[in-house]
Amino acid sequence: MNLPIPFIVLLAVISLAGTGFYCLLFTRNLIKVVVALQLIVKGVVLAFVLAGHLQQNESLAQTMAITVIVADTIVAVIGLSLAVQIRQHTGSLDLKALSKLKR
Amino acid sequence: MWYVLIAVGILVFAILAISAKRLLISAIWLAITSALTALMLFLLGAPQIAVIELSVGAGLVTVLFVFAINIAGEEVIGLRSALPLPLVWTSIVLACGLLIFFIFRSLGFVQFPDATNTIAASVLWQDRYLDFLLQTVLILAGVLGVIGLLAHSKDEHSAEEKA
Structure with missing residues (x-):
């Protein structure tokens, strides 16, 4: 079994993004939503670095990857603190508990 | 391996x-x-x-x-979606399919420009200065967001103390 390296990395990217999409659409737990976003962004960072590796333009791809990591961390921070606040207000982490407009 | x-x-x-x-x-x-x-x-x-x-x-x-x-x-x-199941599965398959399609389409167009000898540090500090500024602002936004969201207001504290 001698797969080319970019192909293997692409499989890792697709598996990370795929599990992330699956969890994002299936879960109703607010903290699990942040976990799913983290998984997707890890796939994106891997894809960025692979693209730079293939194009021989590593420095540009790596700076973009750093920006993506920072932005993703801020998203996680804000998302988690929102989840904590929502838990204190509604007493639940369930996404369905948020849809008060239906009732 | x-x-x-x-x-x-x-x-x-x-x-x-x-x-x-x-x-x-x-x-x-x-x-x-x-x-x-x-x-x-x-x-x-x-x-x-x-x-x-x-x-x-x-x-x-x-x-x-x-x-x-x-x-x-x-x-x-539990893993019970709030959305209807067919919609969820169609979205997942569509998203992964588009991802695979775009990745493999772009692999055909890979060009190899002249290898640049610049190291990542100089690119980060000089060429991508705007990105770097953006990251600083983002980190500041994160810090302010955490302070604002995790802080208890004084009214809540006094209400808890009375109760």
């Missing part, structure tokens, strides 16, 4: 992270996935990104998760 092992590990730990019942366990599997991703980044020739991913993705974010789960408490909510 290493790449295959790491890719399989990433898939297994990602699935464990999304299927774990307890949130704390889920956060730990996510940290291990992050560490394996960092290892793959290192093997791809991006040691700086690997270090940042390892320290931020596996370190800081895990601490944040544990902190948030401690405050919010464990709550087991």
